[in-house]
Amino acid sequence: MSDPETVRFQCDTSSIDWQDLVSLFELTRLGGREGDKVRRAFENSTVVCFAFDGSKLIGAARALSDREYHATVYDVAVHPEYQGRGIGTRLMKQLIGMLPVWRVLLVADGDAMEFYQRLGFEPFGDVMGRVDNAKLFDTD
């Protein structure tokens, strides 16, 4: 495993192996999704960022934004063998650095709340959401 200093960050979708990304999600509690829908979601995102150790995909994050006022962050993941070494923080800082907006929202799943609080996020009052689980998967 490389030193964290040698980790490479890439903020576009060129040459991403989408199956590697699906595998990363499986390892980090963000799994259960299939390749092509994941690829389209990242390609349709406003900003993306990936982390690599050599050619190994070890981190990912993406956001949707109007590039003026609002952004929403999704799919932040660091490979379990690389967690706790500052890679998630660097991924998030790269992502936020590309978003010159007033407000950034995200859903802090599980115990990730403390991780986001260290990056300046805090619980946000009146946020509401609606989910349609049928749209989690491609339909043939």
Ligand SMILES: CC(C)(COP(=O)(O)OP(=O)(O)OC[C@H]1O[C@@H](n2cnc3c(N)ncnc32)[C@H](O)[C@@H]1OP(=O)(O)O)[C@@H](O)C(=O)NCCC(=O)NCCS
């Ligand atoms: C959350 C996640 C992206 C953090 O990535 P990471 O590379 O481990 O984070 P960092 O090493 O930059 O951690 C920064 C700080 O946050 C803390 N932290 C990181 N993950 C944490 C967690 N799950 N719970 C509590 N604190 C956490 C670290 O202790 C660290 O503090 P330190 O600087 O005092 O050591 C990573 O743990 C992960 O992929 N988790 C599984 C998927 C997930 O939960 N994603 C978020 C969904 S909303």
